[in-house]
Amino acid sequence: xxxxxxxxxxxxxxxxxxxxxxxxxxxxxxxxxxxxxxxxxxxxxxxxxxxxxxxxxxxxxxxxxxxxxxxxxxxxxxxxxxxxxxxxxxxxxxxxxxxxxxxxxxxxxxxxxxxxxxxxxxxxxxxxxxxxxxxxxxxxxxxxxxxxxxxxxxxxxxxxxxxxxxxxxxxxxxxxxxxxxxxxxxxxxxxxxxxxxxxxxxxxxxxxxxxxxxxxxxxxxxxxxxxxxxxxxxxxxxxxxxx
Amino acid sequence: xxxxxxxxxxxxxxxxxxxxxxxxxxxxxxxxxxxxxxxxxxxxxxxxxxxxxxxxxxxxxxxxxxxxxxxxxxxxxxxxxxxxxxxxxxxxxxxxxxxxxxxxxxxxxxxxxxxxxxxxxxxxxxxxxxxxxxxxxxxxxxxxxxxxxxxxxxxxxxxxxxxxxxxxxxxxxxxxxxxxxxxxxxxxxxxxxxxxxxxxxxxxxxxxxxxxxxxxxxxxxxxxxxxxxxxxxxxxxxxxxxx
Numbered sequence: 189x190x191x192x193x194x195x196x197x198x199x200x201x202x203x204x205x206x207x208x209x210x211x212x213x214x215x216x217x218x219x220x221x222x223x224x225x226x227x228x229x230x231x232x233x234x235x236x237x238x239x240x241x242x243x244x245x246x247x248x249x250x251x252x253x254x255x256x257x258x259x260x261x262x263x264x265x266x267x268x269x270x271x272x273x274x275x276x277x278x279x280x281x282x283x284x285x286x287x288x289x290x291x292x293x294x295x296x297x298x299x300x301x302x303x304x305x306x307x308x309x310x311x312x313x314x315x316x317x318x319x320x321x322x323x324x325x326x327x328x329x330x331x332x333x334x335x336x337x338x339x340x341x342x343x344x345x346x347x348x349x350x351x352x353x354x355x356x357x358x359x360x361x362x363x364x365x366x367x368x369x370x371x372x373x374x375x376x377x378x379x380x381x382x383x384x385x386x387x388x389x390x391x392x393x394x395x396x397x398x399x400x401x402x403x404x405x406x407x408x409x410x411x412x413x414x415x416x417x418x419x420x421x422x423x424x425x426x427x428x429x430x431x
Numbered sequence: 432x433x434x435x436x437x438x439x440x441x442x443x444x445x446x447x448x449x450x451x452x453x454x455x456x457x458x459x460x461x462x463x464x465x466x467x468x469x470x471x472x473x474x475x476x477x478x479x480x481x482x483x484x485x486x487x488x489x490x491x492x493x494x495x496x497x498x499x500x501x502x503x504x505x506x507x508x509x510x511x512x513x514x515x516x517x518x519x520x521x522x523x524x525x526x527x528x529x530x531x532x533x534x535x536x537x538x539x540x541x542x543x544x545x546x547x548x549x550x551x552x553x554x555x556x557x558x559x560x561x562x563x564x565x566x567x568x569x570x571x572x573x574x575x576x577x578x579x580x581x582x583x584x585x586x587x588x589x590x591x592x593x594x595x596x597x598x599x600x601x602x603x604x605x606x607x608x609x610x611x612x613x614x615x616x617x618x619x620x621x622x623x624x625x626x627x628x629x630x631x632x633x634x635x636x637x638x639x640x641x642x643x644x645x646x647x648x649x650x651x652x653x654x655x656x657x658x659x660x661x662x663x664x665x666x667x668x669x670x671x672x673x674x
Contacts, residue, residue, distance in 0.1 A: 249500050249501060251496070251498070251501060253496045254494055254495040254496070255543065257493060257495070258492060258543050289543035289584065292539040292543075292580075292583045293536065293539040293540060296532050296535040296536040296539045297496075297532070297536060299535060300498065300501050300503070300531035301531070304501055323585060324582075324584075329579070329582040332582050332583075335575055335578075335579075336575040337535075339566065339571055340532055340572055341531070341567075342531075342566060344566055345566040
């Protein structure tokens with residue numbers, strides 16, 4: 189029997205890279221899907237291409253979805269990305285970087301691609317710990333989408349297969365995600381996480397996403413290999429976050 | 432209390448125009464969403480703009496989603512649109528005009544827009560009778576999406592409201608949809624239904640969508656006001672379909 193296909197939502201960040209590496213380790217042939225949704229941090233797309241190449245995916249599709257026509261988020265509208273929020277406060281409320289219905293839109297596109305690619309397994313790098321308080325990263329949400337997928341599709345009608353939504357990082361802390369990624373051979377230097385990179389694509393180190401990433405690397409006792417703006421003269425971005 | 436907002440998925444076809452007119456009659460302020468997804472029949476978009484204007488919508492957004500990057504349908508790929516299929520055979524299988532996960536993608540975008548517009552009611556012109564055999568037009572599918580919507584969003588987390596998916600045409604035949612639309616004052620001459628229009632945008636009269644539309648008008652004893660290619664010299668497209 190040939191290895192089964194899986195669709196993996198690949199943003200270019202460290203979570204989706206690790207989830208993809210997990211899918212590969214689980215024996216799936218990877219079909220990567222990256223959504224270009226008008227995010228300010230388009231540098232993510234270059235990261236997604238690098239990560240896809242490094243993982244040896246069988247196919248990589250980039251779908252344009254102009255979410256700026258809907259707006260309502262700091263990532264797709266003229267709202268400022270907040271910086272220097274306390275890490276402890278993250279997850280308490282839904283931040284302005286929440287993109288309305290983003291994961292539902294992304295999973296829908298992944299579902300369409302899965303039908304075309306003959307895949308029944310969809311991987312997403314969502315995690316519910318050390319997350320930013322997004323409603324569409326919660327386990328009950330992902331279960332509901334899986335149920336929907338099996339009603340929405342040819343396969344659901346024909347009964348030829350059952351869709352499964354895999355979120356292998358769901359219960360992991362950022363530290364554990366980094367450790368898992370390292371164990372799976374993910375090259376984190378290829379990834380991009382920052383919501384507010386500078387013109388040359390360097391991470392800010394101050395938005396929620398950067399802070400959670402840096403905290404994860406710090407707790408794992410590792411050095412984050414990506415460049416942070418304003419921290420060039422230090423040994424690493426990590427040491428400086430504590431100093 | 433001001434009238435509540437509703438998001439209506441407006442394709443430019445007769446079903447969504449009627450569903451929108453129903454939402455208006457039900458007292459909602461209409462926020463129309465049209466998805467430009469790479470469909471061959473881009474003439475639909477002009478129809479959507481005309482219909483939106485005629486309904487007096489408060490807002491109309493057009494979102495570009497490049498589903499040609501995924502393909503897999505006669506509407507988004509290089510697959511031929513079938514013509515002259517027997518009407519009785521439609522609904523028996525899923526035709527090549529099925530766009531993988533289309534309604535899931537559309538409803539996801541509508542959900543994002545609803546969050547931004549402060550709407551909890553989403554209208555879709557899906558119908559399960561006289562339909563083309565699409566899995567994502569079935570009542571159990573729509574119920575599953577409603578459940579998902581309430582887990583996917585700020586409102587779902589905050590408990591500030593409950594999303595409802597309205598499919599007012601779900602149990603209507605095409606004939607009944609046309610009669611409902613006429614009663615609600617829909618100007619069907621503004622709508623476009625055909626999957627394979629000619630260069631000037633005239634309907635073919637032969638694809639599944641045209642055939643179901645023509646059958647509906649015929650059964651309602653009405654003349655379809657839109658132009659059909661090759662039928663210019665007749666009184667109407669209807670009479671000629673029976674001759």
